[in-house]
Amino acid sequence: MRLTLATEPAYSNRPNEDFIGATPDAVVLLDGAGTPADLESGCSHGVAWYSHTLGSTLLAGMTQSADSLSTILAAGIKATASMHDFCCDLSHPGSPSATVVMLRRTADTLDWLVLADSVLVLDILDADPMVICDEREALTGNRYRDPMNAAAGGSSEHLQALSRYMEAMRAHRNIDGGFWVASVDPLAAEQALTGTIPVDRVRAAAILSDGASRLVDLFHLANWRQALDLLDDSGPEELITQVRKAEHSDPNGIRWQRGKIYDDATAALWMFR
Known part of the structure; x- marks a missing residue:
């Protein structure tokens, strides 16, 4: 077994989220x-x-x-909320949030959970890869992306459109008919995609x-x-390098329209055989 x-952060002078x-x-x-700088989060x-x-x-929690x-x-969402509910406004619609992928191996099985738009790809023996991604955020966002896509990436118009997009998306976060992410409500965990497969x-x-997945699902x-x-052959660093090359080749988002011209990128490969 090998992991x-x-x-890598999108920008060296900003924290990796x-x-x-x-x-x-x-x-x-x-x-x-x-969160864009002009939007509050509470x-x-x-x-x-x-x-x-x-x-x-x-x-x-997965270990214990x-x-x-x-x-x-x-339990993790609830515990994290308790670490800052006394000093932050957790009722604010822009409270920090995150996608989640959890993968756990037991003696005979592999348990997985995916919430929001990070991607889990299982390399199944004698079959095509199984790709697991929660598409509800993307489907919701399609209603609001046109002004952002129409503006040149990095321009003031694009940044303003991105802020309007993010603000519009807040109204659909963690509600039925919208999309679900980890934030302050533990009930979001019930909306995650989950499954088990023999290891x-x-x-x-x-x-x-x-x-990182944009190399496939956005840039194609x-x-x-x-x-x-x-x-497997070159490692996660090389995949991120190829993502960066594509991003730098299209700095205005003309070939590939996207909200973030550069994005934090994370990749892992867990080999079982």
């Missing part, structure tokens, strides 16, 4: 939802603090408890924040089979 991982952590039997990935700690605090709490992953996630059916698992410069092979 390799890499993470992704979190990746692992034990011999568990991996946790969180991708914090960045929290004095920030998104990186939230994703790193919740991520480390979940990793400890045999509870279901959704139960551990609910002897799985060759490897790739865990990707959307800043590889398919999932090719991404798995790249991770």
